[in-house]
Amino acid sequence: MSYLVLARKYRPRNFTEMVGQDHVVQALTNALTSQRLHHAYLFTGTRGVGKTTVSRILAKSLNCQGADGQGGITATPCGVCQACTDIDSGRFVDYTELDAASNRGVDEVQALLEQAVYKPVQGRFKVFMIDEVHMLTNTAFNAMLKTLEEPPEYLKFVLATTDPQKVPVTVLSRCLQFNLRPMAPDTIREHLQKVLLTERVQADVPSLRLLARAARGSMRDALSLTDQAIAFGSGVLQEATVRQMLGSVDRSYVFRLLQALAQGDGKTVVVTSETLRTHGLSAASTLEEMSGVLQRMAVLQAVPDSAQDDNDPEFAEIAQLAALMPADETQLLYSICLHGRGELGLAPDEYAALTMVLLRLLAFKPAAADAATAEKKTLKILSRPGAEPSAEPTKIAPGPAPAPVTAAVPQGHRLPVRDMPRPQTPSTTPEPPLVPDPVQVVSDAPPQAAKIEAVQVHEQPDPRRDVPLERVAEAVAGSPDGDFWYATVQALMASEAITAMVRELALQAQLVARDTDQWLLRVERESLNQPGSRERLAAALATAGYPVRLVAEVGRVSDSPARRNAAAAAQAQLLAEKIVFDDPLVQSLMRDFGAKIVPGSIKPG
Template identity: 70%
Template sequence: MSYIVLARKYRPRTFSEMVGQEHVVQALSNALEQQRLHHAYLFTGTRGVGKTTVSRILAKSLNCQGADGNGGITAAPCGVCQACTDIDSGRFVDYTELDAASNRGVDEVQQLLEQAVYKPVQGRFKVFMIDEVHMLTGHAFNAMLKTLEEPPEYLKFVLATTDPQKVPVTVLSRCLQFNLRPMAPETVQEHLAHVLADEKVEAEPGALRLLSRAARGSMRDALSLTDQAIAFGAGQLQEAAVRQMLGSVDRSHVFRLIEALAAGDGKTVVETSEALRLHGLSAAAALEEMSMVLQRMAVLQAVPSASEGGDEEAATIARLAQMLPADETQLLYSICLHGRTELGLAPDEYAALTMVLLRLLAFKPSASQEKKTLLTRPAPQAAVPASPRPTENPDGRPSVSPQANRGDAPAAPPRPTAPPGRVLPVVEPRQPAPRAAAPAGQGNDVVGVPVRLQPEPLRDTATGVPAVTPTPEGDFWQATVQQLVDREAITALVRELALQAQLVGRDEGHWMLRVERESLNQPASRERLKNALQAAGHAVEISVEVGAVSDSPARRNAHAAWLRQQAAEQIILNDPFVQQMQRDFGAKIVPGSIKPVAKTRE
C-alpha cells in the first residue's frame, strides 16, 4: 500500500477535528443546527489553514444521510454514509470543485453554471466549490453574478481565496464571508504532538517548537515539514536534526549576540557572525530569531507579569530584558526588521548580516555620560566660599537655604588647610571674568565652577509653543549662534546642535551646553562646533550634557515665529473689510491660510 502523507492522512473530516478555527466552526455549526443556511459562502485565509477542508465538511453536513440512511442536515456528519465517503474520496457527483487558477475564463464558468439547472442526483444539495476564486477574469465574475445572487434552492456556492482584495465587491456582497486565521505556533505544536503520538514517532519538544515556528501559521506546511523531518531523522525528530534541516539559528547564538550588544562588545558580535557563516546558518533566520527574542523582551519590560513560566528560554529572555533599557530594545528590534530587507541587496548576505549587527552596536547610546559639572577635581567644602546652596524640593525644582538669603550672614573665610586653587564664578554677558590673585605658594588649578541651575522646560498648554525662560546666558548664546548661522560657519547636525542647546554655565576657558536629545550629542558635532566658536573668537572647550532645556535659540525662534503668526492673524481679523465680509456674507477665513510676511534683511 502506498504511503499517505501526513497532510492528507490527518485532514479533518468533521468540525470537531478542526483546530485553530473555532470562530468559523461555531458559526457554521449553529447555522446548520438552526437550519439558517446561506446560499453562498466565502472562506478567506493564507495557505494551509483549512479553506478546502471546511468546504468539504460543509458539503458533507448538507448531504449526510446518517449511518442508518435516515439522517438530515447536521453539524456532525457521520462519515460512513455514501455521501460522506464519496465526498472524502472526491467522487460525489453533486459536489464539484473548480480550480480557478487553471480554469479562470468565462467559458469554464459557464460550463459550471450549466449544471445549476439540474437538481441533485444523489445528495440533498448541489455544492459548487471554486478555489482561488480571485484568479477568475472580470468576464467570468460577471457571468456568475446573477446565479450567485439568486441560485436555485438546492444549490450552494462555496468560494475560497487567499487574496480577498482581488474579489469584486459585487461578489463579496453576495456571500457570507469567513476569515480563517493563521494558527498560533502553540496550536500547531500541540496538534503535531497528537499526530506523532498516533504515528508512534518519538519527537523532542524543541523539534516540534522549531517546526511550528517554521510553518508560519499553516497546518499543512507544518505536517509537510514534519514528514520531511521524519525522513531526515530516520524516523525520529530531534531538535539538532530539525534545526539542521531548516537551517534555523540556535537561540544560543541569538542570546550571545544580544548580550554582547548590551555590553557593547563588538568583538563577540563579529565572532558570532562568523560562527553563523561557518555553520552555514541563514542570515535572514538570525535576524528573524533576534526580532522574536527582542519582541518578547519588550513585552517583559512593559508588562513584567507577562512572563511565560513554562518556556525553558523564559529565564534567559527575562535576564536579557533586565540588561537592556526599554528604548534600546525597541531600537534594536526596528533595526533587525529593516536589516532583513537589506540582505538581498548586498553581494554577500553574511557581510550584510555583520553590517546590521554593527549598526546595532553603533546606534547603541554610550554608557558613559558627560559629567554634569565642570569640576576638574573635587574640592572640600571649606574651600568654597559660602553661597546659597541649592537643594531639591519634592517637585524637583531647586531651592535655596533660608540662611543663604540673609544679608547679615557673613561668608566663611577659607581655612588654611584648603588645597591650592581658586573658584571661578559664572561670567555675566559681555563682562570680563574677574581674576582673583592666587595666594603665594598656591597654584592656579581650577577647583570648581558654580553652574547656574535652570528650571525645568515648560510648554504653553494653550498654544502648544515651547515656553522660553530668558536667561543672560541665553541672550549671549542666541547672539553667538545667530552670528555663526549667518556666516554659514555651522551647517547640518552642528547647526542643529547649536540651535537646540542651552548655555547653562561658562568660564573663561570652558562652556557647558545642555541638549534634550542624546542623538545630538555626537563627538564629531561637538568638535566642529568648538572649531567654529574658536574661529569666531571664542577659544573655549565645550562640554555637552543631556537634560531639560528651557532657553535655547530654537525655542526662542519658535516663540518669535508664533508671536509673528499671532500678530498677522490679528491684523487680518481686525481689518474692516474682512469684518464686513464676515458680517454681510458669512465669509470664513480658511485655517492656516494666514502667513506672516518674512522680514527682509538690508
C-alpha cells in the same frame, strides 16, 4: 501499499477535528443546527489553514444520510454513509470543485453554471466549490453574478481565496465571509504531538517548537515539514537534526548577540557574526530569531507580571535580557532587525550585510546617541567667542581623566577651596573618575578679567561597559548588609523560591538599609522597580523568615549579588588565563611555532 502523507492522512473529517478555527466552526455549527443556511460562503485565509477542508465538511453536513440512511442536515456528519465517503474520496457527483487558478476563463465558469439547472442526483444539495476564486477574470466574475445572487434552492456556492482584496465587491456582497486565521505556534505544536503519538514517532519538544515556528501558521505546512523531518532524522525528531534541516539559527547565538549588544561589546558581535558565516547559518534566520526574542523581551518589560511558561526553557534567558536592556533600546533593536532583513538581498554578501546591521544596532544605541549629541552641543557652545561655562554640569560623552583648567586670574585673587583639585587618597577599591564641578573664578575685577583658555569636560563612564576583567574582579567592595543580602538571595535561588523577573530584581538590587519591618533596596533600572515583583520578593522573604516590607529606589548600585557573581566569574577567568599563559608548553608553542590563543576560548573549569 503506497504511503499517504500526513497532511492528507490527518485532514479533519468533521468540525470537531478542526484545529485553531473555533470562530468559523461555531458559526457554521449553529447555522446547520438551526438550518439557517446561506446560499454562498466565502472562506479567506493564508495557505494551509483549512479552507478546502471546511468546504468539504460543509458539503458532507448538507448531504449526510446518516449511518441508517435516515439522517438529515447535521453539524456532525456520520462519515460512513455513501455521501460522506464519496465526498472524502472526491467521487460525489453533486459536489464539484473548480480550481480557478487553472480554469479562470468565462468558458469554464459557464460550463459549471450550466449544471446548476439540474437537480442533485444523489444528495440534497449541489455544492459548487471554487478555489482561488480571485484568479477568475472580470468576465468570468460577471458571468456568475446573477446565479450567485439568486441560485436554485438546491444549490450552494462555496468560494475560497488567499487574496480577498482581488475579489470584486459585487461578489463579496453576495456571500457570507469567514476569515480563517493563521494558527498559533503552540496550537500547531500540540497538534503535531498528537499526530506523532498516533504515528509512534519519537520527538522532543524543542524540535516540535522549531517545526511549529517554521510553519508560519499553516497546519498543512507543519505536517509537510514533519514528514520531511521524519525522513531526514530516520524516524526520530531531534532538535539538532530539525534545526539542520530547516537551516535555522541556534538561539544560543541570538542570546549571545543580544547580550553583547546590551553591554556594548562590539568584538563579541563581530566574532559571533563570523561564526554564523563559518557554520553556514542563515543571516535572514538570525535577524528573524532576534526579532522574535526582542518581541518577547518587550512584552516582559511592558508587562512584568506576564505569565511564565514552565515548559519554555528560554523564558529565564529572555527575562534576564529584558532586565539587562532598557525598554527604549529593545524597541530600537526590534525596528532595526525588521528593516535589516529587507536589506540582506541588496548587499553582495548577506553575511556582510548582517554584520552591518548588527553594528548599526551598536552605533544607534540610545545612550551613545544622546552622549554624542550632548558632546557636540557642549563643544559648540564653548567655541563661541565670549561663551562662559554653564553653572550646571552638562552630560556629555565619557573621555579620559580630567585635564587641568587653565585660567588667567588677577593677582590678589585665588580660587575658592571647594574648586581646588581634591587630593587623591589611597584606596584598595578603585573608584571611577568623578565629573568635575563647574569651575568658577572669584574676583573683584570686571568679568572680562577672567578668561577661560581651555575647558575639557568629562562624564562619569558606565562601569558596566568596556571594563577590563581586572577592574571587574576588584569592583565590589563588601559590606555587612551586602554580605547578608548576597547570602539571602543565594538561598532563595537555591530553593527556587524566586524566578524570572523577581529573581532579576533580587540579583540586581543593593540592600541599602534594613529595619525590623522595612528594607530599602536600590536598583539602577526603572524596569526592575515594579510593584508586582517587589510583592513576590517580599512574600519569598517572609517564607524564608524575614516578614518585612520592601521599598525600592532607583540609583547607582555598587554592591549587588549580580555584581558579586560577575566579580567572582572575572576572578576565575583571570586565574584560568594565567594558568594557560604561564604553562611552559604553551609558551614554547607560542615562541617556537607562532601559535596563538583564540580570544574567548579560555573558559574556567
